[in-house]
Amino acid sequence: QSALTQPPSASGSPGQSVTISCTGTSSDVGGYNYVSWYQQHPGKAPKLMIYEVSKRPSGVPDRFSGSKSGNTASLTVSGLQAEDEADYYCSSHAGSNLPYVFGTGTKVSVL
Amino acid sequence: QLQLQESGPGLVKPSETLSLTCTVSGGSISGSSYYWGWVRQPPGKGLEWIGSIYHSGFTSYNVTLKSRVTMSVDTSKNQFSLELRSMTAADTAIYYCVILPIDYSIINWGQGILVTVSS
Numbered sequence: 001q002s003a004l005t006q007p008p009s010a011s012g013s014p015g016q017s018v019t020i021s022c023t024g025t026s027s028d029v030g031g032y033n034y035v036s037w038y039q040q041h042p043g044k045a046p047k048l049m050i051y052e053v054s055k056r057p058s059g060v061p062d063r064f065s066g067s068k069s070g071n072t073a074s075l076t077v078s079g080l081q082a083e084d085e086a087d088y089y090c091s092s093h094a095g096s097n098l099p100y101v102f103g104t105g106t107k108v109s110v111l
Numbered sequence: 112q113l114q115l116q117e118s119g120p121g122l123v124k125p126s127e128t129l130s131l132t133c134t135v136s137g138g139s140i141s142g143s144s145y146y147w148g149w150v151r152q153p154p155g156k157g158l159e160w161i162g163s164i165y166h167s168g169f170t171s172y173n174v175t176l177k178s179r180v181t182m183s184v185d186t187s188k189n190q191f192s193l194e195l196r197s198m199t200a201a202d203t204a205i206y207y208c209v210i211l212p213i214d215y216s217i218i219n220w221g222q223g224i225l226v227t228v229s230s
Contacts, residue, residue: 003157034215038158045207045223046158051216089158093215097174100150100160100215 004029004090004103011109012080020106022073022090028101030071034093037066037075041086049088050075077108085110113138113145115208115221123202123228129195133208133221134188141166141186145218146211149182149193151204152223159204163211164191198228 005023012018022029022037029035035053038046048057050066053073063078073092077084090103119131133147140147148163162172164182172180176195184191195202205223212218 032215036216038217045220046217047220048216048218051218052214057218091158091215091217096171098160099163099171099211100217102158102160105157 002101004092004101006088006090006103006106008104009107009109011111012077013111014080014082016080017076017078018080018108019074019076020088020090020108022075022092022103024071024073024092024094024101026071028071028092028094028098029068029073031095032093033068035066035068035073036091037064038089038091039084039086040089046089080110082110084108113143113210113219115210115219117206117208117221117224119206119224119226121225121227123198123226124230125199125228127198129193129198129202129206129226131193131206131208131224131226132190133192134190136189139186140184140189140191144213146171146213147184147191148209148211148217150207150209150217150220151202152207153201153204154225161193161195161206200228202226203228 037050040046054066094101146163149161179196181194208221210219
């Protein structure tokens with residue numbers, strides 16, 4: 001099972017929006033509405049930002065939103081802030097034999 | 112809120128077995144409907160799911176690691192554990208214990224423990 005494909009990097013100026021893609025197959029992203037997104041700052045554990053494609057856990061700002069079309073999921077960060085600079089990973093359910101497959105990760109820079 | 116803390120050695124010799132324990136606080140393993148699991152991250156690289164366990168003892172392992180992995184749960188101590196055999200340098204990573212609800216997200220992570228495989 002291959003990792004989901006994410007762009008290595010993305011960037012934007014403060015206040016702008018950035019969108020990160022997460023491309024899989026019909027066996028994972030396209031087959032289930034179980035896509036999650038995680039934010040990871042250097043030296044820290046990942047933090048859940050989005051689950052079930054577009055739902056936000058309590059405490060996550062509404063600047064973070066998720067969507068999915070076909071085999072590609074996306075995370076959009078609107079109104080970029082300095083603290084949004086981090087690595088972002090997507091994850092998808094891929095069936096009973098592989099409950100969790102992760103993306104390759106995207107480093108978001110705030111210019 | 113449920114919190115997790117990993118414990119175990121930071122250095123393991125090649126071919127040896129890694130044993131890690133995750134202690135859960137703020138709630139009971141047996142009293143929840145969550146799965147409990149392990150995820151690892153080689154330095155500077157991405158995330159990899161290792162496996163999951165329910166308080167009943169039901170397990171699910173990553174097929175690429177299945178032959179070397181055993182997970183167990185001790186509800187009396189509110190802990191769950193990971194055993195990874197025949198360690199090599201490729202197993203050098205930060206190992207996180209995690210909480211896994213039924214929506215296939217990961218709602219909470221331990222702080223992580225760096226395990227280095229070296230003689």
